[in-house]
Amino acid sequence: GDSVTQMEGPVTLSEEAFLTINCTYTATGYPSLFWYVQYPGEGLQLLLKATKADDKGSNKGFEATYRKETTSFHLEKGSVQVSDSAVYFCALRYNQGGKLIFGQGTELSVKP
């Protein structure tokens, strides 16, 4: 079945470091891909998305490119801040039904 796999956390970085969180997916069709972020004590918020191959989603300095050939959607940020500390979820969704399939989440901790 369809699934999403993320790199295990926690990931601990110093402020201004470069961030990569790996995400790969298994899908029978051509889903849309998403990154959601969960700040401590809050629900999930959409961070960025891409709906077709080679699309790049971006928001708040974060970027991810939909790579069909490697079935990946890695999240990157050039310079992280303490306020980026959160849990990041990669997810896929097909048009019909609107159901999201989530990865297990990757916790990011950014130290001053």
Added chain:
Amino acid sequence: DADVTQTPRNRITKTGKRIMLECSQTKGHDRMYWYRQDPGLGLRLIYYSFDVKDINKGEISDGYSVSRQAQAKFSLSLESAIPNQTALYFCATADRTGGTDTQYFGPGTRLTVL
């Protein structure tokens, strides 16, 4: 005020008890979802509803039931709670019109079953 609210925010209950988690939204969306979050497992879909008369099971519906009382309200019930239902529960909404596909999440309900 928050667009998607969940009550209660925290609940401790005992094995065998019936419990209801409630979700309300002011976004005017027709689609609503219930997920549970467990450490290391991400979020898993329990039930979803496309409108008041359309309710569907998700991947882990056993032991749960739902009620869509109105477009704005979607309740999740545990008829006889068991300890492995201890988790963080999230409600979400989405709007199918206009081509948007973003899901908006509530703040979550932390449920502990002793």
